[in-house]
Amino acid sequence: MTTTAPSRPGPSGRADASVANDRGRTRFAQAAGIVAQREIMMQLRSKAFIISTLITLALVFGAVLFSSFGPALFDEDTEVATTSEIAPTLEAIDGLAVVPTDDADAVRDAVRDGSVDAGVIAGDGPSGLTVVGDREADSGLIQLLSVTPDVELLDPNAPDPLLTYFIGLAFGLVFFMSAMTFGQTIAQSVVEEKQSRIVEIMLATVPARAILAGKVIGNSVLAFGQIALIAAVTLIGGALTGSQLLLDGLGMPIVWFVVLFTVGFIMLAALYAAAAALVSRAEDLGSATSPLIFLVMIPYFLVIVFNNNPLALQIMSYVPFSAPVAVPMRVYLQTTEWWEPYLSLGVLVLFTVLVIGVAARIYERSLLKTGSMVKWRDALKA
Amino acid sequence: MLSIRSISRSFKGHQALKDVTFDVRDGLMTGFVGANGAGKTTAMRIILGVLSPDAGEVLVDGRPVTADDRAQFGYMPEERGLYPKMKVHEQLVYLGRLHGVSSARAAARADELLEQLGLTERRDDKLESLSLGNQQRAQIAAALVHEPTALVLDEPFSGLDPMAVETTLGVLRDVARTGAPVLFSSHQLDLVERLCDSLVILAHGQVRAAGTREQIRAAHTRPEWLLETDDAGFVRGIPGIEVIDFDGGHVRFAADSDAHADRVLREALERGTVRSFAPSIRPLTEIFQEVVR
Numbered sequence: 001m002t003t004t005a006p007s008r009p010g011p012s013g014r015a016d017a018s019v020a021n022d023r024g025r026t027r028f029a030q031a032a033g034i035v036a037q038r039e040i041m042m043q044l045r046s047k048a049f050i051i052s053t054l055i056t057l058a059l060v061f062g063a064v065l066f067s068s069f070g071p072a073l074f075d076e077d078t079e080v081a082t083t084s085e086i087a088p089t090l091e092a093i094d095g096l097a098v099v100p101t102d103d104a105d106a107v108r109d110a111v112r113d114g115s116v117d118a119g120v121i122a123g124d125g126p127s128g129l130t131v132v133g134d135r136e137a138d139s140g141l142i143q144l145l146s147v148t149p150d151v152e153l154l155d156p157n158a159p160d161p162l163l164t165y166f167i168g169l170a171f172g173l174v175f176f177m178s179a180m181t182f183g184q185t186i187a188q189s190v191v192e193e194k195q196s197r198i199v200e201i202m203l204a205t206v207p208a209r210a211i212l213a214g215k216v217i218g219n220s221v222l223a224f225g226q227i228a229l230i231a232a233v234t235l236i237g238g239a240l241t242g243s244q245l246l247l248d249g250l251g252m253p254i255v256w257f258v259v260l261f262t263v264g265f266i267m268l269a270a271l272y273a274a275a276a277a278l279v280s281r282a283e284d285l286g287s288a289t290s291p292l293i294f295l296v297m298i299p300y301f302l303v304i305v306f307n308n309n310p311l312a313l314q315i316m317s318y319v320p321f322s323a324p325v326a327v328p329m330r331v332y333l334q335t336t337e338w339w340e341p342y343l344s345l346g347v348l349v350l351f352t353v354l355v356i357g358v359a360a361r362i363y364e365r366s367l368l369k370t371g372s373m374v375k376w377r378d379a380l381k382a
Numbered sequence: 383m384l385s386i387r388s389i390s391r392s393f394k395g396h397q398a399l400k401d402v403t404f405d406v407r408d409g410l411m412t413g414f415v416g417a418n419g420a421g422k423t424t425a426m427r428i429i430l431g432v433l434s435p436d437a438g439e440v441l442v443d444g445r446p447v448t449a450d451d452r453a454q455f456g457y458m459p460e461e462r463g464l465y466p467k468m469k470v471h472e473q474l475v476y477l478g479r480l481h482g483v484s485s486a487r488a489a490a491r492a493d494e495l496l497e498q499l500g501l502t503e504r505r506d507d508k509l510e511s512l513s514l515g516n517q518q519r520a521q522i523a524a525a526l527v528h529e530p531t532a533l534v535l536d537e538p539f540s541g542l543d544p545m546a547v548e549t550t551l552g553v554l555r556d557v558a559r560t561g562a563p564v565l566f567s568s569h570q571l572d573l574v575e576r577l578c579d580s581l582v583i584l585a586h587g588q589v590r591a592a593g594t595r596e597q598i599r600a601a602h603t604r605p606e607w608l609l610e611t612d613d614a615g616f617v618r619g620i621p622g623i624e625v626i627d628f629d630g631g632h633v634r635f636a637a638d639s640d641a642h643a644d645r646v647l648r649e650a651l652e653r654g655t656v657r658s659f660a661p662s663i664r665p666l667t668e669i670f671q672e673v674v675r
Contacts, residue, residue, distance in 0.1 A: 025453035197463030
């Protein structure tokens with residue numbers, strides 16, 4: 001046949017029409033690359049993806065700006081009405097706007113009609129002053145006028161618990177949202193191929209593992225890109241507002257977050273792809289991916305509850321699912337030895353490799369099974 | 383040439399294919415016929431390597447098929463599938479690239495196919511916005527974009543209007559003309575009879591008949607002739623002849639050999655005017671119903 005075949009028309013000009021030829025199969029890496037490229041391109045073209053990314057970035061930038069300018073907006077001087085004798089004493093104190101009035105009654109009137117926050121008149125007590133309030137005296141003002149005992153701080157640089165809480169919340173939230181968004185994206189893309197049966201055409205030419213690799217790489221690149229953008233916006237916002245907190249305290253934690261998130265996401269993406277391969281219809285995705293949603297939510301909740309518990313954070317930093325959130329928190333709180341984040345990263349990488357192996361097995365075996373959902377256990381069985 | 387050798391496959395106790403053997407020869411259109419559930423789709427999936435057989439093998443030019451060979455096959459699955467939200471031309475290029483064709487060549491080939499199939503105006507439309515018939519054409523283009531060295535198409539004509547059948551047929555013939563083996567399944571026996579150079583009839587997972595139309599006819603029917611003359615009653619008396627149908631001047635008979643049939647003709651000419659004498663060709667549908675039973 002090879003020698004007698006008529007020459008092939010069309011652009012190929014291939015005269016050899018034998019079934020076998022030397023063109024060969026697309027190499028694994030190349031096939032994965034083509035699949036990854038499609039995943040990325042389809043997302044970048046999706047308006048919903050672009051808009052939600054821009055909104056997220058705007059929110060993050062807003063939060064950073066607010067954290068440095070926000071408090072100043074509410075930090076107004078307390079307006080205090082007082083008599084002319086006391087006015088010089090009060091004017092010497094920072095944080096008070098003194099409104100001089102004629103006498104004690106005028107001070108009371110000013111407080112009563114709300115034109116000032118509080119009033120100060122002469123009194124009999126040891127301080128010689130009486131604070132006038134409407135229903136309650138301004139506690140800040142009382143503090144300013146009180147004699148404070150000396151304070152000795154043992155750890156003046158320890159992180160503010162409230163701030164710690166919010167930083168934990170922020171890491172948890174970003175992890176949770178990105179993992180969910182891109183996890184669902186990869187799951188949908190797997191089920192789309194399964195449902196439309198295009199996967200049959202693909203499997204006839206490239207191995208299932210190349211398709212899986214392409215999907216995981218494509219979506220991980222997107223997730224990494226989005227997280228890196230969020231990190232960049234946070235750091236740039238911090239630099240613009242001169243926020244020392246961001247520049248000194250949060251720089252390294254954010255870097256660790258991006259690194260660990262990227263590896264952690266690869267693991268989650270592989271799991272999402274495997275879960276999606278178990279079902280044949282987009283409607284069944286919810287039940288297949290719900291165990292994963294728990295895995296993603298656990299670090300989010302734990303970091304909120306345990307953001308001030310060093311032991312819990314230490315344990316979490318060696319659990320692959322929560323490491324991306326726990327390690328940056330520990331770096332921020334400076335409760336780690338220098339090598340601990342690297343160890344966490346190592347554990348995470350090892351675990352990810354294992355998970356990818358299992359996920360690839362499930363994916364490969366379930367891709368052509370249609371009908372009702374394949375059980376995890378059946379998909380793993382030989 | 384694609385050769386399917388002694389392939390068996392069962393699913394959960396149900397034997398879908400039993401020792402199936404047939405050839406798909408280069409440059410020929412081979413029709414794959416059988417009732418629903420006869421095992422056509424399973425056999426096609428095994429050829430493509432999407433399923434693996436329990437026993438048996440697929441050969442290409444006499445040696446076992448490799449993944450590299452399969453990557454060059456064109457395949458149209460039974461359940462149609464392309465990305466609903468991707469543009470037609472774009473996904474053809476994507477599939478071409480997965481099959482190892484360069485972007486530029488895949489793009490050129492995709493345009494050429496869309497032109498041939500009358501889809502040029504829909505080139506940049508999303509697949510889901512196309513009518514079902516046009517989606518089907520896009521599906522055919524998807525099987526051809528990488529200039530396959532063999533074609534396996536599961537029901538390529540179902541859902542196509544007669545015009546589209548002709549266009550598609552033209553495209554498939556072009557592929558066969560390049561020397562590639564083409565295997566396609568169909569329920570429409572009349573279509574298969576008209577289009578195919580060769581046939582494989584499958585029933586209950588087994589090959590019941592295979593070969594060219596003529597070979598199948600020869601294997602499954604005694605040759606029959608039709609004679610029209612003034613009075614055909616004499617035919618009954620000729621040895622080696624079995625009258626099947628008789629109505630005055632019209633007779634259909636089976637003969638043990640051409641020589642026996644010739645004797646009938648000679649005798650008829652001696653007795654009167656022969657208005658017509660011809661072999662009676664049974665439609666394949668009849669044979670099909672007989673062999674799948």
